[in-house]
Amino acid sequence: MPSYAEKYEAAKARSEYLKSSVGLFESSLDFPLDDFQREACEVLQDGDGVLVAAPTGAGKTVVGEFAVFLARRQGKKAFYTTPIKALSNQKFHDLSRIHGAENVGLLTGDISVNSEAPIMVMTTEVLRNMLYAQSSTLSSLGFVVMDEVHYLADRFRGAVWEEVMIHLPESVAVVSLSATISNAEEFGQWLDTVRGSTRVVVSEHRPVPLWQHVMAGHRLYDLFADNTTISKAADIVRRDGAEKIKVNTDLLKATSRRGPGPRRGPRRGKGKGQGRSGPPPMRRAPRPVVLRSLDENGLLPAIYFIFSRAACDDAVLQCIASDIRLTDQRQAQMIRAYIAEATASVDLKDLRVLGFDDWREGLSRGIAAHHAGMLPLFKEIVEHLFTLGLVKAVFATETLSLGINMPARSVVIEKLSKFNGEQHVDITPGEYTQLTGRAGRRGIDVEGHAVVLWNDGMDAKAIAGLASRRTYPLYSSFKPTYNMSVNLLDQFGVDRAMSILESSFAQFQADKSVVSLASKVRRQEKALSGYEESMTCHLGDYVEYANLKYKLNQTEKRRSKERKRMTRSAAESTMQLLVPGDVVDIPRGRNSGPAVVVGKPQGGFETRIGVVTMSAHLRVIGPSEFDGSIQPISKVKVPKHFTGRTPQDRRDMSARVKSALDEGKPGRTIKPPKSPDFESPEEDQREIDRLRRAVESHPCHGCSEREDHARWFNRWVKLKKETDSLRHQIDSRTNTIAQRFSNILDLLADYDYVGPDDSGEPQLRSAGETLRKIYGERDLLTSLALRDGYFEGLDPAALCAAASSLVYSGKRDETVFLRNYPAGLQERANRLHGLWTDLAGRERHHRLPETPVPDVGLMWSVYRWARGDSLSKSLEGSGLVAGDFVRATKQVIDALDQLGHAVDDPMWRTGCEAATNLIKRGVIVHELETPAGSDDDVIGQEWEESEEI
Template sequence: MSTPAKRYSAAKEKVRGNGTGLAEFRDSLNFDLDPFQEEACLAVASGSGVLVAAPTGAGKTVVGEFAIFQALSTGRKAFYTTPIKALSNQKYSDLVAIYGPERVGLLTGDLTINGEAEIVVMTTEVLRNMLYADSDTLDSLGYVVMDEVHYLADKFRGAVWEEVIIHLREDVQVISLSATVSNAEEFGGWLDTVRGDTRIIVSEHRPIPLYQHVMVGGRLLDLFAEDVSFDEVAGAPEKMAEVNPELTKLVHRSAGGSGSRGPRGRGRRGGKGWEVDREQLSTRVSRPDMIMALDHAGLLPSLVFIFSRKGCDAAVAQCVRSGLALTTTNEATEIEQAIDLVAHTLPSGDLDVLGFWPWREGLMRGFAAHHAGLLPIFKEVVEELFVRGLVKTVFATETLALGVNMPARSVVLEKLEKFNGESHVSITAGEYTQLTGRAGRRGIDVEGHAVVLWQQDTDPAAVAGLASKRTYPLNSSFRPTYNMSLNLTSQFGRERARGVLETSFAQFQADRSVVGMAKQVRSREESLAGYAKSMTCHLGDFEGYAKLRAELSSAEKEAAKTISRLRRAAAADSLETLQRGDIIEVTGTRRLGRCVVTELDSAWHDPRPTVLTEDKHIRRIGVQDLNGPVQVISQIRIPKGFTGRSPKERKDLAASLRNALTESRPPRESAPAYDFTGSDEQEERITALRGVLKAHPCHGCPEREDHARWSERHAKLLRDTNKLRSQISGRTNTISKTFDRVARVLEDFNYLLPAAEDAAQVQITAAGQRLRRIYGERDLLTSLVMETGAMNKMTAEELAGFISALVFQARREDHGPDPRMPTAKIQMAWETAVKLWSSLSDAEAHASLPETLAPDSGLIWPIYKWARESDLRECLRGTDLAAGDFVRWAKQVIDVLDQLAKIPDLDSGLARSCNQAVQRVRRGVVAYSNVLD
């Protein structure tokens, strides 16, 4: 019997005898294949699927390129999928350079080039959509390369990778390329289960050694006592990973406050680098000084990771102000030429709002920022100039760690913690590895360097722990969506669809995790028994007393929330009634004192008047700046034509403000009275609970608070343990149970007919067939609004603005008042969407499903204005949107509009408006792409 091992061995011998195309492929390269690359290519040549897990920069893509070579050699198609459009664009350009534009295509949702070519590069979502539509483009497909496949762990988009892997035809070879993950064998085992024979090739070797350092006051100190690289530390005996004693001394000196004099640095051995003198050492270093220190040590070009967009922009501004310049005259001239090409593609009137001039100034000096808020064309230029060696330092957020090819000689981490949207958390060993993995350019550098900037609370031992681990587990984020469930039901029927979902990696991992979870429950039960004993009170039932305390705390918090809501509503009402010339006192979080209203801004979704303070500053205020309503204490006349730009204007008006206050003029009208107290029912409940609590026997216990602390620990551990028990009980058939819940919601809204006894009779309604073509996080909500006809009579610009509410998600929660809409039709559609979302979220709560994102009005005005051909400055006025964010969201609006336009039997007027809206939004900076350049 032929086993996979025997087939692989035979293929290996065949290849070495030049029986396949590997020898020819090898001859086309200008470098030798590494052992892991050769092993993976042999597996591809043998007909196996392949999972290649290797560090960033190790050369994984060579295996994908060999699969493409094999496809062309055998007359079949090859698809190359990536998680992001920027990476797709980059790979398309690479392959065009090898095979020519006639043989290579690109599909990214908003861009189609030669889509029926032999080689097509695409985002993974495009391939998923093809599979559900049974597209003819899939004919003759032989190979699919899934680059950055570890992206399937992504909370929002990761499920797409699993959908593709599950649904591809059996005869298609899947070549999965991943960063180094600690559970590659587990993931490979799943691939082998669902795709058949799959070889797992793991390489933990970095082709370019990576050395670790800490920068203290502009001096570079080795992190480890021994002169060892990442590979050596990760696999070395414990003594090899001993922390540099100089750093340990620094910790003690910092903790003891013994002055700023720090350790003497050590020059690197073996002629590798730099000398560090014995001058007095300050532990902090400015960003310009940090760059100069890297330059002095020969460690540029460098990527500096700052986990904040504002931080990246501020770093560039600091370097410009310092006069720092890293470029020669010739380099600056080359950079200027690249910048001029960009300037010609952008409307001159948009350059200021796009931040073009500060961006240009930084680039000319050799440094730049790179983050999601940057205009895509700006990011592309930064990437190109960095790769060409003209830009020496890029300040980037962690989004750069994914995909785009920008290796550097050194990588700097400014901090070891980041904001995850809810709180500041330490980065993981996996994240550290991903970020520092870009250090060391293959074929250019003999070694790479990772540098951590010293902070007051830096613990060298903790840094060493991050720098010596390869922990990066790949965990599935897969769950059935409404669109996915309908497509599966359409293809397979309900019962078979359930079976297909049970083959997901999510279920594969769930089945393996139950044993470990049960062990955790047993351990926690022992701790619970100990906590229960410690909280025992000799005066009575302390558990009952603790429940009363918790109930009172909850009631008081709810009353506080009610008061907070009343204050915000009152603040919004008071701002709505303001007039120019009103004198008010701002005593909230901004504490601006007494101000005069100079301008009203009611065009946006919440009132944000402009005021002049007594000390002559122009400010804008909103609900978030207040802790209650503002009171009009007097009025003055605002001079006609007042702009606030002139110091004299501001000085004169501030004088009028002070004079009015001394004259004690009466207010325009009496201010309404506000009652900021909880409801009578809430107050009565709180009073009653306090009485019961005081009457309880345990209330008088002298050890009450000690018992309470143990009780709180017991309650928290019990909640966590019950949650774990619930997870264990639901692990069996977890994914199919979720599918059943999704199906119930679809039945509630008439997208699926209720299941008959014979599951094969389940039918999808006409609305369900339309929903099959809508992809996105708000897929069902979008369909529900569409089915009401609320969008049918909209103009193209109205439709574009409204669709943004079903796409956009603000980076920060906005609890302001309901927005004003540009037109009555958008207002009606918005109100419809909010009502439908409320019904949908109720149904989801009843079905124990995650809540669909609520519609978000934050992009309606900007997109509406943009579709009406307003300039970018006008579109962004009054918003917190960066230009890059606007472009990114505008492209997602285009994507949804395009999806709707292609739905069969769609209202003809709506389809026409969708197509017109696409054209109106796809203009200017939104339409720009460098792929065709």
């Protein structure tokens, strides 16, 4: 029992806690804070930054919400950044409910709501652009929440996170929220370096336990034996090793016999034993069967991951065809009513193009697809209905595992491999954890469930190993881009820019990777000192003596190589002048002796000729078989169509050669071409003689222990060579980021974007100013196109089409055939391709990755849309799906906005705005508006059946 004093102290501490910012924040919540949440919040309260790494669904965002709460108490601004627009929209609505709509704003590139509010939600790219533009919106900024910060590993967009981290003012506290990563401490160390005091808070605990199952055939099995969850399995692996994991014996038995099925008899017409017998391979359960099993076992709602857009859509149709229905009549009625309201403003023709009827039928049954190829409005409706619990099963690609808050009771993974754009690869433990992390809704489910579908050839122990591993380090993808480079140069100058780049997480990781190399170098340097001591000679400086011997040896080798080069060059140059019928003397080798040339010299890596030898063999010889210039020793006649394929032809030819030689028939004289300049042989010989005298007169030459010293010296030379190689590796790794920046500046100087200032330091020139305001994979090419007049004189619709070629990137297997270009853009497209060809050549010269080639695959579609055509007409013949078209068109809108602001010309800006207004219509700008009221209100409404569309 605690004493009265202890009780008093505890009560006092509790009272003080409740008065603190963390205590006040916790009292405003409907639930108590977990230990890791409270610890992270207290770090922020103390004025430090924090990195929170915890499993999906653990409640990391509560820490971000506390940062917003703290900013409000301190009278500062708070920015909440997310990697994707959907997550930004979600957080905007969440924070608006908590703090009031008047206090929360949203910036996502194409949307701006209440942009000067004290709480701003935005995509990370928007914040990066604000930092480069030195926006006034940054004033009074106190906190920045970087949700899903592990996105910095994304090879296309990851650099943005590091740019923001580096450029944010020191006074801003950064809250980094990450999925569980195995190198959180390393990432935290980097944050501490670039942002000041930063604490790392890691939680391995899943608030909702996760169970792992395998569906083999039509039956659901536990993967692990002994009532083990995934987290417990991970603990066992970490503590005792993977071999201690026990797999369910029932599963092993079921999968080892390859499933039930009749034995196959011999094929018709085959003899006994020739047919294929035995049970067939265990097939993967059909999708409708999987859903029925999940429903029967109480495992819905579920997210069913399929790594294919088309397969997700097919899965919904399969379930409709199998008459799967996961909703009751009332729920189906509510779903149809909501769809009618949400899509009321979408053109009826467009809805038909989008496969509206099948999509709505699936939703009314509680089944939907979710992938990047869907219309954004359709995706948002699916997300909303799933969140409300009206949709029970979503067939989704892996994009759903990133960021969007769509928790489910169960997650199904159809395959453990996916196509990465080039080949099929196994999913990683990190990807597996990200996918299964959606299972188990905090506050709703007491446990979550992950289900892997059994495919023939699988190994249950391999699945167990994948599910229980926790090795998913965060690696930086940071690399300087053209836009980043000119912004850094313009704002900070070359030295400060170099310093900024060297402070990136990419460089931090590269530096850490050379720690072991540096340690090895230090050990080898110590060994070199010992070798130097062992080869010390009492008569003189043995290193000096060894260096003289080394120089003598190298000079002799060089002289020998030069002699060989001169000989080979003379042989090759005269060989090229030989003609059929010339008889030459081959001085050595198996072909030595007279031979007659029977073919013209052939080029390639070296000149080669065909000859017939005196032994009647047909050979092909090169310059290495001669000692210098070749002079024919005789001449014979070679028949015009001589091939030398038959032994008789070759014997006849060798007989002619013998006859010509016996008669003393002279050969023709070949005048050798001028030899290439080599160092004078006489000068080389004089140097050899001088070094030889120096070696023989050196005191150490007469040492009785000279051979011992030589052995130690040879070891020293070998180790020094290895050590120098290690130093080179260290240099190449520690300077990669800065070297790329330097190469970019050299290339930009080719285009006069960068040039020397009065002191000779690189500075941004006026020609490069446009590049500062252009972002994207083809940033420099877009700037060059603008300078070259690619957009000049185009009407607004054609301007949209022209801009599309600089932002669109079609899939690898897409092939677009344009019969003609819209609005006479063919000549301009050819010019643009010429600009790209020149740029790609310069990039190769400066050892930089090539800019993606311009892509015309969107031109006709966006041109038609800009002219006012319907969605079906715009997509006709393009091979594009609606979601891709919408996403790409929004990129065109963003590009036009960048182009309009890249040049200080009001007329040009007006033209870009006019072009934007043409395509900013219909499904491109249609956003889902959540009906008023809470989620409970929505679920409780009795909506009438809507009129059929």
